Amino acid sequence: MSVRRTAAIVRKELLHIFRDPRNLFLVAASPAFLLFLLAYIFSFDVTQVNLGALDLDHTSLSRHYLASLTSNQDLSLVYAASSYDELLPHLVSGDVDAVLVIPPGFADRISAGQPAQVQAIVDGTDPFSGGQAAGWLEARSSAFVAGTSTLRLPGRENPVEVRSQAWYNAGLESLLSMVPALLAIVLIMPTMAFSLALARETETGTLEGLLATPLRGSEYVTGKLLAYVLMGLISAILAMLVAVIWFKVPFRGSLATYLLLAGDYFLACMGAAVIVAVFVKSQQTVMFIILIIFLVPSFFLSGLITPISTESIGSTLTSYALPSSHFVEISRVVFLKGLGLDYLAQPALVLAGMGMGALILGLGLFRKKIA
């Protein structure tokens, strides 16, 4: 393998990228642009629960109870029904997450010192929202009891208290947690551009021209890969600038470590792309494969929102087969925990292994294909 010929391919690729502004945007600027778009959608800390209520008691105590449930902005009474039959359609259409039924005689029972039954019907289709609604309603109902109690006993009512601390992100702000993780998703774009560049050369027939020169297959692939990894690192820096300057996410680690591991991530993704390129004849097939294998699963399996499950081997393997799962972790650790390579040896080595393995296999297959 000749360094000079490989360098020539790198130069040719960089020329291609810089000559066409659209290509330049795709490779260098699109991650920053997408991060900007996605971060807004993914970072809200408010959870809203909509409640429908049927108050059959109509007393000031029952109204007081309802008011105490909805005194915070996060739980709001959006529908007050006058009969039981009205409630269900609202639950079916999703206007409300839960409905609450206060039976007749609610106030009478409480003043007689007996517990009054209140029923909540929760929409379980979204277990996260449903669980939240059920939890809040129950907690606030018992808080209401304590609040109205005239029989408050002195002293040891609450022998144990909890104090909590959120480390690395003291305000528990989801923006700070999401932006570093989203970087892993948007940095799929340089890989996309690399695979397209490989496929385009096959599709338009210019690969044949190149192969008629003394250039070897491995030099061709390596040169292209180097050019796109280089551009990928530039795009990573641009996206980091958006994260740090626009979204004010603290960057506590070292830039050199981050870029080294980003290069590692690109190597793993682009190595896989080389294998794909051997089998693929057209750019449209490349797009399908990257969309279906990398992009869409990365949203769900990479630990972006909830951590990766380790409960079953199947799910763990599926998740860790995706390079983005490793980079989600790396990105969060370097940004928020500020730790270095010694803590990230495992994901770094896995990515490097994936990248080298895929590249060796890809180059072998490529040589066979052009031979």
Added chain:
Amino acid sequence: MFNRIGNLIIKELIQLGRDRLLTAFIVLAPALQLILMAQSIEQGINEQPMAVLDLDRSRLSRQLTTALDNSEELRAQFYIQSMDHAHRLLDEGRARSAVIIPAGFAEGVESARAPQQILVVADATNTMAASIAINAAAGVVGRFSSDLARSHGQVTPEFIDFRTKVRFNPTMDIRNFSIPAQVGFIIYQITLAVAALGLARERELGTLEQLMVTPLRRFELALGKGLPAIAIGWLNFGVVWVISLTVFQVPMNGSALLLSILTLLFVVTVVSWGLVISAISRTQQQAILFVFIQAMTDVAFSGFLVPVKNMPNFLQTISRIVPLQHYLVIIRSVMLKGAGLGSLVPQVVALVGLAFFMGLVALFSVARRVE
């Protein structure tokens, strides 16, 4: 006219069939993707590994540790001796939270001086996991505390007997929530990708000019390109939907006919978006870039990863033009809640409007771009 459109459709299908890899992908990938994604859906929000620093080492502190370990969300995995060790475990990400029971805890509770404080520390690089751990620990300690108060002869008077009933998904099974959504994502990505490339590819390869010298009219061209994509999307729906019912046992409580018709409407909308992308891009690469930006924002806006009602108002307004968002509500409501047309009026109106509007834009833009 029908003859000409028919011929074009046949041409499209032959062309697709010639790329074996692409055909295999379009046919097999959806089913494979659903099976892989569904495996990994049990995400790691339960049984999160926790470190316990018990400085009291009393019977009471062990009881508290057991109570924390017994909760669904937490698992006491590391019993440690020092705060430094807790710090290291959280840094490495091996524990996601740590609970610290101070020395003199049991004695303090017995002597009933001030309330005893338990410290819970959580790794907030992932805010969702951290909030779940903190809330779970607070809940366990709260119950532990009131049990203690009760056993010391304090009777907390109970005023409200609060009962919760969960409808539509009584066990709050997360699969019943995610799998219908995955069905939506899968048909969305395939349909958009198939529709977006047709014209751009012909233009880039120069075959569009040949088509234009035939008697084919421009709207016939749009229909001939759109109909195969619609058919592919709809067939894919059939396959993944049947898998979700048979392999994953997702309940189907509503009308299959209604769901199929509304799916067709959704597919038409997505194909129209795709045709517009195809018409306005000059090269395949540009079309692919648009598809990726579109896919990322649509997945983000879909309401699956972040509920739409938690977004600020201006983003909620934007999300109304995202067909995927309406479709996910439809498929979830029909399958789990058995919703009929009556309770889906807003979503159906939105989809009909979007299909009609985007369809017109697609016809118009294809016609204009071809000139």
